[in-house]
Amino acid sequence: EVQLLESGGTLVQPGGSLRLSCAASGFTFSSFAMAWVRQAPGKGLEWVSTISGDGGGTTYYADSVKGHFTVSRDNSKNTLYLQMNSLTAEDTAVYYCAKEASFYNTPPDWFDPWGQGTLVTVSS
């Protein structure tokens, strides 16, 4: 069974940094691109970032996080990361990791499955 388990979410002050992790199991981790998707309280879904399977890796970011978030992966540990710097209140959200269907973020592509999410709250 494919499982994704996020961790690292917490309360952080504006301007602070945080690293989220997503531990994967049940599939060949290095064969798939992985993504972070977030959901602000009471709002819809927002794709944040994708990293290709090789981890070398081709990376993609939403404009809203480009330059202050960095996605990475350790294929030897089956773990996905999201380093978040210069956090603002607008980054407050539940952050989900998700397995993509493709290797290089090429269509057709979809997110399945998703982890349970980890809550990041940016507040003083």
Add this chain to the structure above:
Amino acid sequence: DIQMTQSPSSLSASVGDRVTITCRASQSINTYLNWYQQKPGKAPKNLIYAASSLQSGVPSRFSGSGSGTDFTITINSLQPEDFATYYCQQSYSTPYTFGQGTKLEI
């Protein structure tokens, strides 16, 4: 960026009803359109990928159609567990974008 617009934003229906939710893309996305279901406090779940392919384990009362810019998801014979929020998402190009969601209520 490709904008995804869902309609309606909310929908009231009864058990046993047939409902259709529409998603429109701001440009052609071929059939690179996915649908997700999200229940309160839970992670989204993929129902349909590539416009019309049913994800493994998803009941056959769910179906998807469309290509280009206009897409639909249809739920036949609504069950109590189907009351949730539904999102469409395009995978034609990054940034991947979602519709604003359709809340399906009893």
